Amino acid sequence: xxxxxxxxxxxxxxxxxxxxxxxxxxxxxxxxxxxxxxxxxxxxxxxxxxxxxxxxxxxxxxxxxxxxxxxxxxxxxxxxxxxxxxxxxxxxxxxxxxxxxxxxxxxxxxxxxxxxxxxxxxxxxxxxxxxxxxxxxx
Numbered sequence: 001x002x003x004x005x006x007x008x009x010x011x012x013x014x015x016x017x018x019x020x021x022x023x024x025x026x027x028x029x030x031x032x033x034x035x036x037x038x039x040x041x042x043x044x045x046x047x048x049x050x051x052x053x054x055x056x057x058x059x060x061x062x063x064x065x066x067x068x069x070x071x072x073x074x075x076x077x078x079x080x081x082x083x084x085x086x087x088x089x090x091x092x093x094x095x096x097x098x099x100x101x102x103x104x105x106x107x108x109x110x111x112x113x114x115x116x117x118x119x120x121x122x123x124x125x126x127x128x129x130x131x132x133x134x135x136x137x138x
Contacts, residue, residue: 014082020122028055053079085114
């Protein structure tokens, strides 16, 4: 059966990711940096770009020994209250639906998997860390 993009599900996932980020980090300004300690290691969140309605946050792990962690770039849409993964490791701009097999060997639902990964990470961070309200000022 061919994979069909669930737009409502995707937007719900991006909204849940926004709410989780909103609880984890304070108001975002370009150049802000945050550290997050989790049982699996230490993570850095860095705001690399800030505009009136968006922010770009990069999430990276410090050296964590045997565990490989892809660097994530997350675009936060403050006006829409959504957060979406726009880069996963070296991969950028994956299509919402991919033919399979394909040259990059992306799964048909690769974009959804990136955002679910972010959601799982943020859920773990909220369970094992402390949050501060307000991601964006609009």
